[in-house]
Amino acid sequence: MIEYSREVKKAYILSVRPKNEDLEITLNSLSEMRSMATTMGFDVIGEEYQSRNSPDPKSYMGTGKLQEIKQLIEDEGIKLVLFDHDLSPNQARHLEECLDSMVWDRTQLILEIFANHARTPESKDQVELAQLKYMLPRLVGMWAHLDREKGGIGASKGTGEKQVNIDRNLVRKRISRLEQSLKRVAMERQTQAKRREDCFQVGIVGYTNAGKTSLMNGLTDVSLLTQDQLFATLDSTTRVLPGPINPQILLSDTVGFIRNLPHNLVASFRSTLSVVKNADLLLHVVDASSNSVDQHIETTRNVLKEIGADNIPCLLVFNKVDRVTDRMDLLVLSRGYGDSILTSSLDETSVNLLRDHVKQHFSKTFIRQETKLTYDRANLLDKFYKLSTVEELKYEEDGIYIVHSTTPTNSKILNASIEKG
Ligand SMILES: Nc1nc2c(ncn2[C@@H]2O[C@H](COP(=O)(O)OP(=O)(O)OP(=O)(O)O)[C@@H](O)[C@H]2O)c(=O)[nH]1
Ligand SMILES: [Mg+2]
Incomplete structure (x- = not known):
């Protein structure tokens, strides 16, 4: 693992705002950089942007501006300058010399957080x-x-x-x-995935800090680490969704996404993200209280495309609705995005509704069947319980009467087992 000095505490954030970029986008992005820096434990002394047609290929910002910053960081004892863009190796070297300070670009900051949070x-x-x-x-x-x-x-x-x-x-x-x-x-x-083939797989995806792990905890009664930090979760965790439904539904919590997620990182995490790629349903969790909802949704959809998971049925889950005071905003949000559901992981009722919604998504494709198993075939009962949801079971004189519902595929498997004799 690459180690950098952890003594760096005071940091300053800089950015170039292309003249055609919406001011809100620049400011939201700077505030996201600040959250990432805070996640790293840095004390952010300040942040600013310079409006330019485009970043300078050599010095990124204007030389005059850099001299101003150099004076400021000297006065404040700042040891690290963070740039809210990706810098070319030459730009980074030039800036380090010019500012006489350590320089990190956006990618390096994300990589450092990942390195800090990696556990397995x-x-x-x-x-x-x-x-x-x-x-x-x-x-x-x-x-x-x-x-x-x-x-x-x-x-x-x-x-x-x-x-x-x-x-x-x-x-x-x-x-x-x-x-x-x-x-x-x-x-x-x-x-392992092959072993789980007879279950439904649901992947929880979304922008970092949207509340994915909190919802996973609420839906499955586990207690995984949730934090008001970016990238608290790096490893996928899979749990059974409780409730009487067979085949079982497995829920997987995954690493969060962020704007300009480094490609190398996505490529490295491809295997962890295979739970997303192999899912039967995705819950795309969005922080409804963020003022960058559209951009967060777009980023997540782009990453899903990058990993080849954009064709999987996806339910938009607008979370943290307890933090949205204007109900009209919520209405506009959910209407604007079609099939979606509003939740707050702090509110048990809404989490229960989400759980029902997930179950219904699968059970609506189920076929309901009545079967009579003769007693010499009673050994198949286990299979019925594993592959279908048994709704009624009666021991009658001529056999076991079962009312069950399951997917068309499992229904065929069960019928074939009975016919085999
Ligand atoms: N007010 C409010 N806070 C929430 C809600 N859901 C999650 N949070 C808070 O938001 C922060 C992030 O929650 P997590 O569940 O860790 O978010 P995550 O999407 O798993 O984040 P990463 O794993 O870092 O990508 C935590 O401080 C949670 O307590 C919610 O519905 N309402
Ligand atoms: Mg998480």
């Missing part, structure tokens, strides 16, 4: 892989000082370049080892 060996490997891929094109900058010093510290000319080549090889080797190990885990996961 799998998510740790996934984050490290994404970090190394991010670092690879930036190695040149890390050793450039050796060449500039030309032997001043005992290093001969070209030492930096040699060091870069050595590091590049090491990093590449580590990347390939991590990829292999993650592939193995992905295969194990596939085997």
Whole structure:
């Protein structure tokens, strides 16, 4: 794992606002950067943006502005400047020199949060892989000082370049080892998924901090970690949705998404996200109290597309409605997006309604059947309980009378088992 100094506490956030960008978008994005910085435990001293036609290819912002910032960070003792964009390796190097401070771009900040929150060996490997891929094109900058010093510290000319080549090889080797190990885990996961084929799978997806884990807890009576932090959840957790329905419904909580989620990170988390890709239904949780609802929905839909999960039936769940004071806003929201449901994970009634909604989504496709099992076939009873919802069961003289409902596929399987004799 790559370690940076954890002593950095004071941070400053900068951004360029393209002239054609809505001011609200710039401000919301800056406030999201602030939340991420706070999640990292940084003390954000301030934030500002500069309006320009586009970011400068070399210095990102105007030189005059950078001089102003340099003075400010010197006066305030700020050690880290965060940029609300992705910086090219050259821009980052230039800015570090110019500001004489540590510089992180948006991707690096997201990667750092993921690294901090990774708990399982799998998510740790996934984050490290994404970090190394991010670092690879930036190695040149890390050793450039050796060449500039030309032997001043005992290093001969070209030492930096040699060091870069050595590091590049090491990093590449580590990347390939991590990829292999993650592939193995992905295969194990596939085997587990096969074992669960006779269940319905529901994936909870959505923007980070929307309340996915809180809803998962309410729906299944578990108590997974929820926090007012970005990316509190990195690993998928699967639980059975309680209630008398067979096949069982499995609910999986997943990592949250964010605007401009680094592609390397999505690629690394592909295996964790396979629960989303293999789901029969997605609950797309949205924080209804956010003032960026549309953008959050769009981001989530884009990531779903990226991982090939955009064709799965999806129910929009507008959560945190307790924080929306204007009922009209809620009406407009839910009408504007078609099939959707309003919830608050703090309100048990609305969570129960959501649970019923999920069950109905599946049970409405069920076929209801009456069957008489002769006593010599009583061994099939277990199968009936596993593959269908048994609504009524009576032991009669000539056999067991069963009223049950299930999917058309399971109904065929059960009928075939009876006919086999
Ligand atoms: N007021 C209110 N707060 C909520 C609601 N649902 C969740 N929260 C709070 O929102 C914060 C984030 O909740 P989580 O359940 O951790 O959100 P998440 O979507 O799992 O977040 P990540 O795992 O970080 O992507 C926590 O502080 C929750 O207590 C809700 O319906 N109403
Ligand atoms: Mg969560």
